[in-house]
Amino acid sequence: MMDIGIIIITHGQLAESLKQTLFSIVGKKEKVVSISVTTDFTLEKLAEEIEQEIKNLSSQYVVIFTDMLGGTPCNASLMVANKQQNVYIISGVNIYMLITAVNLRELNKDISINEYIEKIINEGKRCIENVKDLFKNKFFNK
Numbered sequence: 001m002m003d004i005g006i007i008i009i010t011h012g013q014l015a016e017s018l019k020q021t022l023f024s025i026v027g028k029k030e031k032v033v034s035i036s037v038t039t040d041f042t043l044e045k046l047a048e049e050i051e052q053e054i055k056n057l058s059s060q061y062v063v064i065f066t067d068m069l070g071g072t073p074c075n076a077s078l079m080v081a082n083k084q085q086n087v088y089i090i091s092g093v094n095i096y097m098l099i100t101a102v103n104l105r106e107l108n109k110d111i112s113i114n115e116y117i118e119k120i121i122n123e124g125k126r127c128i129e130n131v132k133d134l135f136k137n138k139f140f141n142k
Helices: 014-026 043-057 072-081 095-107 113-126 131-139
Strands: 004-011 032-037 061-066 087-091
Touching: 004 014, 004 043, 004 072, 004 095, 014 032, 014 095, 032 043, 032 072, 043 061, 043 072, 061 072, 061 095, 061 113, 072 087, 087 113, 095 113
Parallel strands: 004 032, 004 061, 061 087
Antiparallel strands: none
């Protein structure tokens, strides 16, 4: 197994909900944590909490998943990642990305961290579809 810690950081309770949904699909996994950002968080306070979670994970690499590019979770993560070479950030988290991250971490020992990140992003994008158009010829009348 690749030694990669996963931190999910979002506005509100979405991070915890994503983690629990992930666990309901793939089972409870180690080195997966969530941080729910409330209105009382400052960038500095959130950055400190992220740094603490990174220390607690004690992983070779840490991948942080945030809900939106440019939001507080992403910006605080960037403050931390700029000081730590082993920390990576992926914005626009969805459940499929998290499933892919856990599965790749457990199954692919021979890929680089950059390949790992790229595969997660590609799989996350791949599952975003206009579902009705995608299946209209199979399930819907024309």
